[in-house]
Amino acid sequence: MDLTERIERRRTRRSKNELVVDRDSLNPGVHLPEPVGRETLFEALLNAIDPLFDRAVPPNTYVWGPRGSGKSAIVTALISALDAEVTASDPFYTATRGGSDRPDVQFAYLDARRATSRFRLYRELLDGLLVEAIPERGVSTSALGDRIEEVTAASETVLVAVDHLGERGTVDLADLYAFFEPFDDLAWIGVGRDPPEALSLPMPEQRVHVPGYTYELVDILTVRGSRGLSQTLDHVHAQRLADWADGDAHDALAALFVAAMNAEADGATRLRDEDVEVGTAAVPSGGVPIGTVMALSENEQRVLAQLIDRSLDGETSIESAAEVIAAQTELTDGTVKRLLYELAQRGVLERQEVAVGTQATGRQPSGVEPNFSKRLFAALRNE
DNA sequence: GATCCACGGGAATACACGGATG
C-alpha cells in the first residue's frame, strides 16, 4: 500500500469515525516493509549475502529463532528491499546499462506452509521469479526443475528465502538441500525455529540467530498500532500487550487486533482498557500463528469455520462434529473426521476430553478446540 | 496420455475397561 492510498483510507475511515484505519498494520500475518528495532540483525543478514555484490553465489544461510521473534519480518524485508533495489527502473542505471555495476540477481520469498512438496516449492519459486503463468498440475516436477535450471542459468544468481521450515507439516532443512541441490547458481536462506544443534546435518555454514524480543516489542506495537488505528496506541496498552505476550510479537499483535475490533464493534472511538482485556483473553498464548491457519487449504478453512460458527468446538465429539460439518459442505463425514484429526495433529486444533454420558465401553472420544483466536480468524476470513 | 494431489475409505494400531487367569 502506498502513501496516497494510506492517506486516502485514513481520511475516509476518519470521516466515518472508524477506529481501525489499516488492518494490515495490525495483522500478525503481514509484515512491515521496514522492520522495527532489528538493525544489527539486518546487517548480519546483509553480511551473509554479501558475495552477491561481488557477483558471486553466497553460501546458504540458516536463520533461526523462537516464534514471534521477527524472523519472517526481517527476511521479507530483506528480500523486498533487495528486489526493489535490483528491479528499480532508475534512469541512471538504465542509461548506463551494460556498464552497470548492478548485479544480475533474482530474489524470491517462499512460505513453506504453502510449498509443502518438491513440486509446490518449485512451482512457487517459478511463480515468484517469472511473470508468466506457471501451471498448477498436468506438468511433471522434473519439467519445473528444468525450467528453474534455465532461469538460474540465465541470471548470475537466484537467492531464495524459504520461511517456516520444520513446522509440523512443512518441509525442513534437509528437504531444502535435496530440492535445491540440482541448481548451481542458486543460494538460499532457510528460516526456522529449531536451533542448529537440534537439527541433523547438513547445516548451512552461515547462521543468523534471531533472539526473542524484549523491550523492542513495545516499539513495534506502538508503530504498528499507531499506523493501524486512527490514533496513537496508548503506551500503557502497548506495554500491557507486550508483557502479556512475553515477547511474542505475533501474540501481541493478534491481541491488539482483536482489541481494536472489539472497540469498533462497541462503537467506541478509542481503545479502552477493557478492549485490551478482551484482546488478550481471545488469543491463546502459544497457539498456532494465524498465518498457519490462513495458509490451510480452502476446504480445511471451511471445516474450521463451520466448527466455530456452529459451536461444534469443545464439548462435541469429533465424530458428531464431523457429521454436522459434512452436511454443510461437499465433503463426506469420513473426510471431515480425517481433516479434524489431521488439524489436531498439526496443532491447529487441540483435542480435549469430552464428557460423554451413555458410553460405558470403548475408548473415550474427544472434542477439538481451535488453538488460535476465533475472532481473528473470522475477521481475516471475510476480508 | 501424463501429472499431481485431494478425497474417500479401509486396514492397522492405540486405548479403555471389565473380567479371566496365573
Place this chain on the structure above:
DNA sequence: CATCCGTGTATTCCCGTGGATC
C-alpha cells in the same frame, strides 16, 4: 495382586482413484 485377554471405540496410517489441467 498383577497381568493378560476380549471387546468396543477412537485414532492413525496408508493407498487407490478420479478430477482438473497441461
